[in-house]
Amino acid sequence: MLRLIKYILLDIIQNRMVIGYTLFLLAVSLGLFSLNDDPTKGLVSLLNIALIVTPLVSIVFSTIHFYNSSEFIEMMAAQPLRRSLIVRAEFWSLSLALVTAVVIGMGIPIALYASTSTGLALLAVTVVLTVVFVSLAMYASVRTRDKAKGIGGVLLLWFLFALLYDAFVLLFMFMFSDYPLEKAVLAMVALNPIDLARVTVLLQLDMAALMGYTGALFREFLGTVNGIIFASAVLTVWSAVPVVAAVNVFNRKDL
Amino acid sequence: MKQLNLYLLYAWLIFLPEILPATVWMVGHDKPLSSVSEALEKATNGDTIYVYAGYYTEGNLQVNKSVVLTGVGFPVLDGQKQCEILTVNSSHVTISGFDVRNSGQMSTIDLAGIKVLSSSFVVVENNRVRDCNFGIYLSNTTDCIVRNNDVRGVLKEEQNCGNGVHIWKGERHLVANNYLSGHRDGIYFEFVTDSEIRNNNSEVNMRYGLHFMFSHNDHYHHNRFYNNGAGVAVMYSRQVKMTENRFSHNWGSSAYGILLKDITDSHIWKNVFDSNSAGVYMEGASRIILEQNEFLENGWALRIQASCDANTVRLNNFRGNSFDVSTNGHLVLNSFSQNYWDRYEGYDLNKDGTGDVPFRPVSLFAVVVERMPYGIMLMRSFMVYLLDKAEKLIPSLTPEQLMDEKPAMSPLENGLNLYQEPQMAADSMHPASGAVPIQIQ
Numbered sequence: 001m002l003r004l005i006k007y008i009l010l011d012i013i014q015n016r017m018v019i020g021y022t023l024f025l026l027a028v029s030l031g032l033f034s035l036n037d038d039p040t041k042g043l044v045s046l047l048n049i050a051l052i053v054t055p056l057v058s059i060v061f062s063t064i065h066f067y068n069s070s071e072f073i074e075m076m077a078a079q080p081l082r083r084s085l086i087v088r089a090e091f092w093s094l095s096l097a098l099v100t101a102v103v104i105g106m107g108i109p110i111a112l113y114a115s116t117s118t119g120l121a122l123l124a125v126t127v128v129l130t131v132v133f134v135s136l137a138m139y140a141s142v143r144t145r146d147k148a149k150g151i152g153g154v155l156l157l158w159f160l161f162a163l164l165y166d167a168f169v170l171l172f173m174f175m176f177s178d179y180p181l182e183k184a185v186l187a188m189v190a191l192n193p194i195d196l197a198r199v200t201v202l203l204q205l206d207m208a209a210l211m212g213y214t215g216a217l218f219r220e221f222l223g224t225v226n227g228i229i230f231a232s233a234v235l236t237v238w239s240a241v242p243v244v245a246a247v248n249v250f251n252r253k254d255l
Numbered sequence: 256m257k258q259l260n261l262y263l264l265y266a267w268l269i270f271l272p273e274i275l276p277a278t279v280w281m282v283g284h285d286k287p288l289s290s291v292s293e294a295l296e297k298a299t300n301g302d303t304i305y306v307y308a309g310y311y312t313e314g315n316l317q318v319n320k321s322v323v324l325t326g327v328g329f330p331v332l333d334g335q336k337q338c339e340i341l342t343v344n345s346s347h348v349t350i351s352g353f354d355v356r357n358s359g360q361m362s363t364i365d366l367a368g369i370k371v372l373s374s375s376f377v378v379v380e381n382n383r384v385r386d387c388n389f390g391i392y393l394s395n396t397t398d399c400i401v402r403n404n405d406v407r408g409v410l411k412e413e414q415n416c417g418n419g420v421h422i423w424k425g426e427r428h429l430v431a432n433n434y435l436s437g438h439r440d441g442i443y444f445e446f447v448t449d450s451e452i453r454n455n456n457s458e459v460n461m462r463y464g465l466h467f468m469f470s471h472n473d474h475y476h477h478n479r480f481y482n483n484g485a486g487v488a489v490m491y492s493r494q495v496k497m498t499e500n501r502f503s504h505n506w507g508s509s510a511y512g513i514l515l516k517d518i519t520d521s522h523i524w525k526n527v528f529d530s531n532s533a534g535v536y537m538e539g540a541s542r543i544i545l546e547q548n549e550f551l552e553n554g555w556a557l558r559i560q561a562s563c564d565a566n567t568v569r570l571n572n573f574r575g576n577s578f579d580v581s582t583n584g585h586l587v588l589n590s591f592s593q594n595y596w597d598r599y600e601g602y603d604l605n606k607d608g609t610g611d612v613p614f615r616p617v618s619l620f621a622v623v624v625e626r627m628p629y630g631i632m633l634m635r636s637f638m639v640y641l642l643d644k645a646e647k648l649i650p651s652l653t654p655e656q657l658m659d660e661k662p663a664m665s666p667l668e669n670g671l672n673l674y675q676e677p678q679m680a681a682d683s684m685h686p687a688s689g690a691v692p693i694q695i696q
Contacts, residue, residue: 166638182629
């Protein structure tokens with residue numbers, strides 16, 4: 001497995017895309033921090049990058065990489081190796097590469113300008129989101145044989161989590177605004193990894209506004225140890241389930 | 256001749272206090288008197304009583320004469336949680352330099368550290384008040400001064416706790432340079448008119464830093480209200496001036512920098528509101544001018560309910576707030592002009608310092624959250640950002656008329672001159688000498 005991960009990682013680095021992504025994150029983060037006098041404002045702007053760009057890059061890059069290494073995967077499948085090992089190795093090496101990019105590209109500027117609990121929360125959340133979207137990419141690319149269709153599906157998934165989901169929540173809130181929806185909305189938010197990530201950082205950022213009644217409910221739920229355990233559990237499920245499903249599909253797949 | 260006689264009479268009247276010998280009484284363990292109550296009994300109007308450092312547990316002390324009661328080296332008057340400590344029933348009394356502690360607590364009577372009842376011209380200054388139910392309590396008084404006191408309570412349940420400085424029904428009072436903490440309300444004003452509250456520091460009180468009701472024509476300025484349960488409430492009053500105060504870190508589901516309820520004809524000028532759940536919350540407020548204030552990093556900078564009218568919001572700076580303005584109706588009867596909004600994205604072609612396109616400070620999301628508080632969970636979502644942008648172009652849900660026609664392009668220099676740390680009670684208070692002929696008893 002380790003040897004497999006090593007080969008895949010070498011391949012990823014040769015591709016230079018990840019290095020470009022690292023430099024992009026580094027440039028954007030440094031730029032945002034030096035544009036704003038207040039590091040908290042820099043973090044707010046960076047939050048948008050973390051919630052929109054990181055998932056997009058993670059999911060699209062992983063899918064493209066998986067399709068591009070289809071010959072390598074076929075060759076590996078011909079070796080006396082368990083099939084699940086191949087998918088798992090792909091997942092781990094892609095996660096490792098992209099997480100490293102995030103840690104260098106965002107971690108260094110955060111450490112320099114905003115090494116607060118908010119900064120740390122933002123970095124942690126971005127790392128987790130990266131893993132979740134690599135995992136989703138694994139499932140999507142194993143499911144479809146056609147590359148264009150796969151990438152299209154993956155873009156749709158990103159669009160769903162990053163934009164549509166919140167629109168649905170908003171619609172839901174308007175439709176059922178006569179009912180006490182606090183807990184329902186809380187549950188809906190907790191089920192989308194991007195929303196959950198956003199809320200985790202928000203709890204650190206917009207304290208004043210969130211301290212209202214709902215904010216209090218929110219903090220009670222997500223601010224406590226139980227809440228953190230719950231959030232971590234949800235995010236772990238989101239990063240594990242797609243890749244496990246991908247392994248299952250791949251095991252029975254006609255290559 | 257007759258006139259000369261009259262003049263002589265006047266002169267005699269004027270110099271009478273100088274001629275009459277005022278007595279000075281000394282209380283202390285090596286002094287002629289050993290108890291404060293004894294001195295209060297023997298003294299007559301116009302006398303001075305010096306109480307030297309020591310520990311006095313004499314229960315309730317009634318001051319029924321116009322005396323100057325001065326503590327030297329902070330003598331401790333301990334109520335041992337049994338009773339009220341100093342009760343003033345006479346006008347022209349000065350109480351200074353005492354360490355008053357441990358008043359009792361009753362549900363029927365408001366027991367206080369220092370209480371002044373139905374009197375005038377009473378001065379309470381340079382005292383320390385510790386762990387009293389009410390700190391300094393004035394009831395039905397006029398022309399009193401409460402200054403340089405350091406009043407600290409211990410936090411317990413709101414219903415079992417009194418206020419730091421409590422004034423009920425009065426005129427022409429001055430409350431200045433006090434430090435107030437750990438009480439229900441730091442300063443409580445009810446039916447108090449023509450008074451001034453300045454340079455006080457009121458923090459970590461359970462309910463309000465300043466609680467203000469039915470009190471007209473008052474001016475409070477250069478105060479600091481920090482981290483109080485619900486901020487500051489100014490209610491059912493008119494002609495109140497609130498200037499150059501700082502309201503900060505009042506966090507909670509119903510915490511405000513200032514809560515303005517049924518206030519009219521008031522002026523809020525050059526204050527700083529920072530890190531409050533809501534900077535200013537207005538309900539039923541009319542003809543208020545809010546100008547040259549600084550709103551920094553509040554949850555909501557300004558919440559104006561639809562019941563407010565004819566208010567003017569101008570020349571303020573709005574920076575780093577989660578929401579700038581929110582309201583619960585469509586009708587707009589208030590005017591906004593020449594404020595600086597950090598969210599403003601307009602341009603200034605003629606370079607006159609004001610933007611050429613109006614700014615609408617109420618965002619769609621603010622409207623959503625006003626209607627559905629749990630909507631806050633979508634805050635900073637990209638979707639919400641897009642909807643806000645669309646709404647800015649074509650307002651439909653947000654009140655169309657609520658806008659700043661000429662927003663400032665850059666932050667305004669409001670020349671804020673805020674609260675300064677008050678000079679706390681000096682440690683040694685020594686008998687003044689001279690003027691009065693001293694007769695030691």
